[in-house]
Amino acid sequence: MYDMSTRERALTLVAQGRSLNSASKETGVSRSAIRCWQSRVDPLPRMQRTPCSRCGPATEPPSNTAAYSYLLGLYLGDGCISPGMRAGYVLRIACANTWPGLIEACAGAVEAINPSKKSNRVQAVGYVSIVGYSRHWPCLFPQRGPGKKHERPIVLEPWQQEIVDAHPWEFIRGLVHSDGCRITNWTEKVIAGERKRYEYPRYFFTNVSDDIRQLYTDTLDKLGIQWTHCTRNGNPFNISVARKASVALMDAHVGPKY
CATH class of the missing domain: 3.10.28.10 (Homing endonucleases)
Structure with a gap:
């Protein structure tokens, strides 16, 4: 997805009399995309990127700090974040089928923190993965990194520690519910x-x-x-x-x- 400055630059070149082929070579944007922008320059609503609380202009903690503290405990125990499609990321937290209440609580926490407010469930043998798709998981969980958690340092950011200090029982509950x-x-x-x-x-x-x-x-x-x-x-x-x-x-x- 191209940002507005790229779109406006390509259309400016066309407005100056440049051909679609010339504007495409200079901007790196396909001719079909520039042709489409001539009738609609704004991205479709479903393609617009909205910042999360961490990468937005205010750089604030998540609004639901209690849910975040619980989800942080779950993530540190049985969670992982991996690259997904379209330059996004996938948060997965494994929950055993034995504990349906835990599955519901985990899904609720993911939906409370995911900027899209969505979660999905992927059934596997003996467990359910609660899955959330977002570009912002690395913003919300900076502990993400390559390899296994025990093979790299796991240190909370100051803003995360403030949330844990404010909601310690939620953090403990997330850790116990996972590991x-x-x-x-x-x-x-x-x-x-x-x-x-x-x-x-x-x-x-x-x-x-x-x-x-x-x-x-x-x-x-x-x-x-x-x-x-x-x-x-x-x-x-x-x-x-x-x-x-x-x-x-x-x-x-x-x-x-x-």
Whole structure:
């Protein structure tokens, strides 16, 4: 799609008496496009590019900062951004079929943040990809980059950190909904000669990226949530929340997937 300055320059050359072929060679625009512009110079509404809040003149955060904080957590966990058709980008977030409520929440967040206000669902074996098409995903998620997230630095921009600080529970919920879970652990104790089974809830968050785990634990610290590393096979990829008071807070603001 050509911008207005290119269109006006091509039409000016034609108005000066230049042929369509000459104007095409000088501007790099096809003759058919210039011929079409002679009757309509403005782009069709469906082709017009509207800036997002980040690349617009005001450079503001997304209007729905709570939805953005949640979507940021989902993206850092199970999301990816890749080049799409027509120089645009595709945001994909994988959601297991087991959790229909999560699928709905994810789609709602994508629609709240996508400048087009649209999302699509692509069914795969065992999961649904919530998909959003936009030229502006790199503006909204500057963590996008080549390769796997754990192989490159993941650092929030100051404006993103401000949103997370304003909506920490939404961010935690997005991370847990993507790469976390709430399970019931159990143990046995012998009391007065009798073996008894005790069950207790526990939250896990698992991510290979040191930076993403750090974002999770830093936010937990600000919320007063006690957590521990749960190292398995020498890998500290699991963050556990098991203290009763902390689990109660997580239950109140996050809860199990649904």
